[in-house]
Amino acid sequence: MRGFADYNPIAAAVYFLAVTGIAMFCMDPVILALSLAGALVTFALLCGQGGRAHWYTLGLFLVMALINPLVSHNGVTVLFVMNHNPVTLEALLYGVAAAAMVVAVLYWFRCFSCIMTSDKLLYIFGGLSPRLALILSMTLRYVPLFGQQAKKVKQAQTALGLYKEDNLIDSFRGGMRVFSVMVTWALENGIITADSMTARGYGLGKRSRFRLFRWRAGDVLLLTGSLLLAGLALMGVHARAFTWYPAIAAAPMDALAIAGYGAYGVLTLLPAIIHAKEAIKWHCLISSM
Amino acid sequence: MALLDIQHVSFTYPGQTRPALQDVCFSVHAGEMLAVCGATGSGKSTLLRLLKRELAPLGEKTGRILMNGVPQEDVPEAEAAYQVGYVMQRPEQQIVTDKVWHELAFGLENMALPQPVIARRVAEMAAYFGMEDWYDKPVSSLSGGQKQLLNLAAVMVMQPSLLILDEPTAQLDPIAAAEFIATVRKLNQDTGLTVIITEHRLEEVIPLCDRLLVLEQGRVLACDEPRQVIAKLHDRPELLCAMPAAARLYHALGADGVCPLSVREGRMLVENCRGRGRGLPEEECTPGTPALECKEVFFRYDRHGPDVLQGLNLTVHEGEICCVLGGNGSGKTTMLTVAAGLNKPCGGAVKVFGKKIKDYKNQSLYRECLTLLPQDVQTVFLCNTVEEELADAQAGVDMLPFDLRPLMHQHPYDLSGGEQQLVALAKVLATKPRLLLLDEPTKGVDAAAKGKLIGILKELKARGLTIVIVTHDVEFAALCADRCAMFFRGSVVSTGAPRTFFSQNSFYTTAVSRMTRGWFRNAVTVEDAAALCRQGGAE
Numbered sequence: 046m047r048g049f050a051d052y053n054p055i056a057a058a059v060y061f062l063a064v065t066g067i068a069m070f071c072m073d074p075v076i077l078a079l080s081l082a083g084a085l086v087t088f089a090l091l092c093g094q095g096g097r098a099h100w101y102t103l104g105l106f107l108v109m110a111l112i113n114p115l116v117s118h119n120g121v122t123v124l125f126v127m128n129h130n131p132v133t134l135e136a137l138l139y140g141v142a143a144a145a146m147v148v149a150v151l152y153w154f155r156c157f158s159c160i161m162t163s164d165k166l167l168y169i170f171g172g173l174s175p176r177l178a179l180i181l182s183m184t185l186r187y188v189p190l191f192g193q194q195a196k197k198v199k200q201a202q203t204a205l206g207l208y209k210e211d212n213l214i215d216s217f218r219g220g221m222r223v224f225s226v227m228v229t230w231a232l233e234n235g236i237i238t239a240d241s242m243t244a245r246g247y248g249l250g251k252r253s254r255f256r257l258f259r260w261r262a263g264d265v266l267l268l269t270g271s272l273l274l275a276g277l278a279l280m281g282v283h284a285r286a287f288t289w290y291p292a293i294a295a296a297p298m299d300a301l302a303i304a305g306y307g308a309y310g311v312l313t314l315l316p317a318i319i320h321a322k323e324a325i326k327w328h329c330l331i332s333s334m
Numbered sequence: 335m336a337l338l339d340i341q342h343v344s345f346t347y348p349g350q351t352r353p354a355l356q357d358v359c360f361s362v363h364a365g366e367m368l369a370v371c372g373a374t375g376s377g378k379s380t381l382l383r384l385l386k387r388e389l390a391p392l393g394e395k396t397g398r399i400l401m402n403g404v405p406q407e408d409v410p411e412a413e414a415a416y417q418v419g420y421v422m423q424r425p426e427q428q429i430v431t432d433k434v435w436h437e438l439a440f441g442l443e444n445m446a447l448p449q450p451v452i453a454r455r456v457a458e459m460a461a462y463f464g465m466e467d468w469y470d471k472p473v474s475s476l477s478g479g480q481k482q483l484l485n486l487a488a489v490m491v492m493q494p495s496l497l498i499l500d501e502p503t504a505q506l507d508p509i510a511a512a513e514f515i516a517t518v519r520k521l522n523q524d525t526g527l528t529v530i531i532t533e534h535r536l537e538e539v540i541p542l543c544d545r546l547l548v549l550e551q552g553r554v555l556a557c558d559e560p561r562q563v564i565a566k567l568h569d570r571p572e573l574l575c576a577m578p579a580a581a582r583l584y585h586a587l588g589a590d591g592v593c594p595l596s597v598r599e600g601r602m603l604v605e606n607c608r609g610r611g612r613g614l615p616e617e618e619c620t621p622g623t624p625a626l627e628c629k630e631v632f633f634r635y636d637r638h639g640p641d642v643l644q645g646l647n648l649t650v651h652e653g654e655i656c657c658v659l660g661g662n663g664s665g666k667t668t669m670l671t672v673a674a675g676l677n678k679p680c681g682g683a684v685k686v687f688g689k690k691i692k693d694y695k696n697q698s699l700y701r702e703c704l705t706l707l708p709q710d711v712q713t714v715f716l717c718n719t720v721e722e723e724l725a726d727a728q729a730g731v732d733m734l735p736f737d738l739r740p741l742m743h744q745h746p747y748d749l750s751g752g753e754q755q756l757v758a759l760a761k762v763l764a765t766k767p768r769l770l771l772l773d774e775p776t777k778g779v780d781a782a783a784k785g786k787l788i789g790i791l792k793e794l795k796a797r798g799l800t801i802v803i804v805t806h807d808v809e810f811a812a813l814c815a816d817r818c819a820m821f822f823r824g825s826v827v828s829t830g831a832p833r834t835f836f837s838q839n840s841f842y843t844t845a846v847s848r849m850t851r852g853w854f855r856n857a858v859t860v861e862d863a864a865a866l867c868r869q870g871g872a873e
Binding site for chain 2: 163167179182194203207208233237240249250
């Protein structure tokens with residue numbers, strides 16, 4: 046069973062780039078609605094429940110949607126006048142659209158961070174240079190290690206009575222000393238790590254790179270599919286030429302626009318489609334067994 | 335032809351007058367397993383580092399080191415790096431990357447091998463070491479023993495012909511150490527890999543190695559089959575103390591016949607002694623005023639995590655040394671942090687000298703009351719020299735039951751494991767504690783320093799301190815404890831005086847207890863067994 050998370054990281058990254066890029070730069074209401082719906086479905090599929098974070102996002106959505114008509118007075122349809130300033134329908138709708146865009150992009154980013162583990166990021170950036178990949182990997186190791194050791198030193202020093210009193214100045218002073226010894230620790234341990242690296246022949250010449258992921262037919266399909274659908278969506282958006290100010294206007298829905306919207310809808314649902322396809326395949330396999 | 339030929343090698347560190355190595359000569363044949371032993375500062379590490387060209391220390395070297403008949407300097411760079419594998423003491427610091435698979439691939443990436451070759455070798459090595467389950471885990475989630483096995487595997491993927499191990503198990507608990515040594519032995523047997531190993535803990539290594547090289551002050555004292563070497567160590571207690579219990583018992587009984595190395599051979603030695611069925615009297619713990627009381631203590635790190643302490647009950651009486659033993663991850667260290675007030679229990683009560691921990695306000699718990707020496711003693715040090723360190727803690731050097739003056743001007747990180755432990759202990763004692771909590775004080779400490787540490791702890795006890803020691807080291811606990819407690823799954827399951835405690839356990843017990851089982855009752859230390867054997871002889 047090969048879920049969306051198992052696809053080649055570069056293909057997945059291109060997919061996310063396409064789907065979020067279009068949502069970010071095309072202020073088209075249909076696109077935004079599709080994007081938000083697709084992001085929510087994908088999020089539920091890839092990351093599970095999400096819990097309390099949904100409420101924060103809802104709050105963010107409401108605040109952003111309401112602020113725009115209060116600060117922007119563009120537009121021709123005046124709803125009412127507040128403090129000598131007109132509040133317009135166009136600004137209100139634009140606010141809602143912008144808020145939807147931000148929330149949709151937020152959800153796409155969350156999906157991205159659920160999918161892109163450090164191994165995958167390493168794979169993507171390591172393609173630029175094997176040395177960069179190593180530095181990235183070492184950083185990912187040492188930053189948490191440093192934190193853990195600092196915590197251990199702090200505990201040890203607490204038990205040794207480094208902190209004389211329960212007050213802020215004293216704990217700040219103690220913290221500074223812990224930090225300074227951590228620098229020594231990092232340098233000292235860096236020597237051991239460097240030894241371990243030279244002992245294994247680091248720095249003798251050109252390095253190669255071990256890749257955990259490879260390209261399969263499905264990955265190529267995902268990559269080309271994402272690009273094609275994104276291209277079609279862009280053409281549709283361009284043909285629609287939606288404008289918000291001064292008055293809401295758009296070209297009539299022609300075949301190209303419908304195709305574009307359709308393409309974007311499919312694009313946002315690609316992970317769900319892959320998921321459904323695998324589920325059906327699995328079901329057939331089980332029943333044929 | 336020998337794989338490695340060391341001819342009259344002497345080595346002096348810059349700025350030193352006394353050479354670290356003097357006229358060292360020996361050779362290692364392919365497929366051999368050679369153990370190197372000697373006291374701290376005898377030049378073991380220097381010797382091993384000289385054998386690995388990339389890690390050779392700076393200094394003045396004379397003599398020749400030949401690899402397969404070629405002088406070390408003339409071996410091509412790449413071959414020198416990949417043909418000799420080197421694993422050091424600290425598991426954590428040797429790991430370079432963040433994921434297990436990447437660490438395995440690191441050396442092969444340096445060799446600039448193509449992807450399919452790397453994939454094959456990494457897969458092969460992961461399967462051989464049984465790492466499939468943790469292959470794509472972050473390194474930080476591994477235990478110390480797993481980390482060291484990873485270091486070994488990361489070296490072995492490069493297919494070296496010589497493996498050098500510099501005290502690889504010093505930082506591991508006994509079970510992980512035994513697993514590591516067994517893996518090394520398996521590699522040696524399965525692939526004919528040549529191994530040179532130094533160790534503090536020779537109990538497991540010596541029965542497995544082909545030859546034993548003893549270094550003393552930079553000179554080779556002996557290099558021969560282990561039985562022969564040990565049999566000759568009669569007048570050298572400082573070297574003998576690191577040897578397996580069976581060999582020590584053999585010497586205590588007058589070194590007659592063939593020297594036994596393992597528990598199995600030791601049993602034959604004991605069997606030949608007369609006086610079967612003799613025993614030592616059982617010991618009872620005398621209860622006193624409680625210094626530390628844990629009642630039904632529960633603790634977990636995460637709200638949704640498992641209970642690390644589950645209804646822990648433990649009482650430590652004033653003026654006793656209490657050793658808490660138990661497996662890895664049974665919650666021993668957590669118990670100490672809870673007892674020291676560094677972690678707050680989720681349920682139950684902890685009392686120190688009859689007063690609840692939370693009633694000690696304003697850090698007064700850590701002034702003249704209680705102190706904790708953590709497992710990683712490096713976390714105790716804050717300064718650049720031992721002298722500053724002690725001045726900072728206002729530690730009176732003269733008050734200590736041991737002498738630190740020779741170490742005063744060194745950096746704490748440069749000291750040996752045993753010395754670090756003593757400096758840390760001095761710092762800890764400066765807070766004038768009445769209750770001392772020690773977490774694995776014998777980790778990374780050699781046998782001679784361990785003997786010294788036992789003396790110091792007994793001296794501190796005589797001065798009225800109460801000491802709680804969490805340890806894996808059963809031999810150490812047998813020698814210094816007044817009471818032992820067995821920890822299992824977050825609580826204490828049994829306690830008792832060491833003699834009774836260890837003679838009731840059949841696996842988690844000292845080598846001597848396993849050697850004398852069925853013949854002598856309650857013999858736990860080499861001295862116990864020797865005394866009983868001698869009594870039998872006198873009959």
